[in-house]
Structures are given as C-alpha cells and as structure tokens.
Amino acid sequence: EKVEITKEQRALIKAILDAYNRHQIPQDVTKKLLQEQYSAEENFLLLTEVATSQVQVLVEFTKNIPGFLSLDREDQIALLKGSAVEAMFLRSAQVLSKKMPSGHIEVLEERIRKSGMSEEFMTPMFNFYKSIGELHMTQEEQAILTTITILTPDRPYVKSHEAVERLQETMLEVLRKLCVLQHPQEPQYFARLLGRLTELRTLHHYHAEMLTSWKTNDHKFTPLLCEIWDVQ
Numbered sequence: 001e002k003v004e005i006t007k008e009q010r011a012l013i014k015a016i017l018d019a020y021n022r023h024q025i026p027q028d029v030t031k032k033l034l035q036e037q038y039s040a041e042e043n044f045l046l047l048t049e050v051a052t053s054q055v056q057v058l059v060e061f062t063k064n065i066p067g068f069l070s071l072d073r074e075d076q077i078a079l080l081k082g083s084a085v086e087a088m089f090l091r092s093a094q095v096l097s098k099k100m101p102s103g104h105i106e107v108l109e110e111r112i113r114k115s116g117m118s119e120e121f122m123t124p125m126f127n128f129y130k131s132i133g134e135l136h137m138t139q140e141e142q143a144i145l146t147t148i149t150i151l152t153p154d155r156p157y158v159k160s161h162e163a164v165e166r167l168q169e170t171m172l173e174v175l176r177k178l179c180v181l182q183h184p185q186e187p188q189y190f191a192r193l194l195g196r197l198t199e200l201r202t203l204h205h206y207h208a209e210m211l212t213s214w215k216t217n218d219h220k221f222t223p224l225l226c227e228i229w230d231v232q
C-alpha cells in the first residue's frame, strides 16, 4: 500500500533525531579512551566513566521524547532504569559499527575486551555489534529504535502500562513507515530491527550477571551507575 509519513510523524522524527544527535559523550571522555594506558583496571575505570557519561546523555535524550515528561514521574524513572543497559548496548553498537572516527573503534573495542569481562558475555556482545552493523540503519532508525527500547511498557515497577504502550505504538508505526520507505528492497527490514530488541533483552540478562560478578570482585561504580543499576 502507499506508505506516507504524516506531518505530525515527520515532526516527531525531527524532534527525536535532533535530541539524539545533540547528545554526545564529552570530548575529554572519548580522548581519554585513546590516551590512557592499557590495563584491566584502567580499562574498567574508563568504561565506567563512559557508561556514566552515557547515562547522563540518555537522561537528557529521554526528556526530549514527545510525551515522556507527561508520564507519571515514577514511571519515567522505572523506564530509565529498565532501559539504560539496552539503550547503551544500542548506542555502543551504533558507535562501534561506524560513527566513531576509525582508530577510536579499535581502541574502544580493545578496552571492552580487556576490562575483565568474562568470555561468555563478550561473545554475544560482539555478535550483537556485528548484527547491528550489518543492518546499516539510518540515523532516524537508530534514534527511533532507541526511543522504542526506552518506551518498553513491561519494565519492572511501571504502573501506567497503557500510557507507555500508547507512546511506544506511535513510535513503532513511525519506524515501520521509515523502514518501508528507506529500505524498499528489504520488506522484512522492520521485522529484523524488532528482532534486535529481543537480542537486547538477552544481553540485558547477561549484563545483570556481569554486574553481580563485578560486585563480588569488588569493582567500584559511580553513584549514578549504582542508582540506575541498583548496585550496592
């Protein structure tokens, strides 16, 4: 059928894309990624700094999702806590698969590989990065997919399930149209993107186990990460 993006949907895409592009990790953090020496401890510290900075970026981004600030305050917190890991996996996959100037990508990948993470977590993580890279998502698709992840109604402690579901459905319809218009040769492209959301939940479970093992090995996190990941 003739797929058409309405004026309202175009405004929605623009608002989300502007917000998505406006928020970047501060230069000093990414510079450190390149300069600091390599050791498991140093890599872990750097990744903790990047994760903390990414959470701040994520909080700012969610404020610009149309309708998010009209949700119940406690639900806003529940959505942020429930989606932070998945949004950061999506973000790191998008960055590692292309956006960063070359050279940074290898460095970041190296630091993740040498930060004391267990192999059983590393493999699915880098398979995910590869599968995201193969999709060649446009900027709009990346920003809307991240928004859909954040607006997942069945996160723990979300009370107004329907309100969140309505927002997410609006975004899913926009993404569906974008996929049809931007990937006409791949009728299954939209379904493939949604399949990545399922993979994200698996990584989320792996991540929870990794957090536990880091805690038992007495790794330190920042106050913001402790709050958003209910650590300590």
Ligand SMILES: CC(C)c1onc(-c2c(Cl)cccc2Cl)c1COc1ccc2c(ccn2Cc2cccc(C(=O)O)c2)c1
Pocket (backbone or CB within 6 Å): 024, 025, 030, 044, 047, 048, 050, 051, 054, 084, 085, 088, 089, 091, 092, 095, 096, 108, 112, 221, 225
């Ligand atoms: C606390 C820390 C050790 C940690 O625990 N789980 C994860 C962890 C890991 Cl190791 C992988 C994926 C998700 C998480 Cl939470 C992390 C590290 O979190 C990261 C690492 C890299 C990330 C991010 C998010 C993005 N990137 C890539 C990136 C780097 C620099 C600039 C930019 C940019 O956007 O400008 C992006 C988070």
